[in-house]
Amino acid sequence: MTVQQEIQMKMLLTMAHNDYAKELKARAFFKVNDRALSEDLVQKTFLKTWNYLVKGGKIETMKAFLYHILNNVIVDEYRRHKASSLDVLLEKGFEPRVDYSPQIINKLDGKGALSMIDSLPQKYQKVLRMRYIQDLTLEEMSDITGQSKNTIAVQVHRGLELIKSLYKSKEENNNMGSLSFQ
Numbered sequence: 001m002t003v004q005q006e007i008q009m010k011m012l013l014t015m016a017h018n019d020y021a022k023e024l025k026a027r028a029f030f031k032v033n034d035r036a037l038s039e040d041l042v043q044k045t046f047l048k049t050w051n052y053l054v055k056g057g058k059i060e061t062m063k064a065f066l067y068h069i070l071n072n073v074i075v076d077e078y079r080r081h082k083a084s085s086l087d088v089l090l091e092k093g094f095e096p097r098v099d100y101s102p103q104i105i106n107k108l109d110g111k112g113a114l115s116m117i118d119s120l121p122q123k124y125q126k127v128l129r130m131r132y133i134q135d136l137t138l139e140e141m142s143d144i145t146g147q148s149k150n151t152i153a154v155q156v157h158r159g160l161e162l163i164k165s166l167y168k169s170k171e172e173n174n175n176m177g178s179l180s181f182q
Helices: 004-032 035-055 062-079 086-092 099-116 123-135 138-145 149-178
Strands: none
Touching: 004 035, 004 062, 004 099, 035 062, 062 138, 099 123, 099 149, 123 138
16 A cells, blocks of 8 residues: 555545544434443444555445444444443442252252152162162163063152152141141
């Protein structure tokens, strides 16, 4: 690029800035509703236009080109992930915390269910442990016990039904015990 071409591009961009900068800022402000950000977006627009010209790009209609670049810059801004400062969030009252209660309840329920397995008849204990503790399939359980898959499936189902009924009766007893008469 010659010095003469660079001077022409500077003049072209300076004239475009003088002619369209105010309108471009208004357009950007309308889209982002932040004056400082809209000015930054317009500056990015002119910078991208300059880079395009330096690379040898030709612009037929400067106003249309600038608006096209500005719209792309605005879209990029919308898509950009907004990072919030932890200090700002704390000032607004945000207090980060982790609630472990669902995990604790699930663990306790699981331990309760395991202890209920011990109160079942031996044949149900065996299949429920293989199925839910050892995570065996019905086919694997059939190979181990020598029983058919259908027989094992029925035993698992009946064992679960017994645990459900034990759990319900336990819950009902707990609810009855927590009632108080005044």
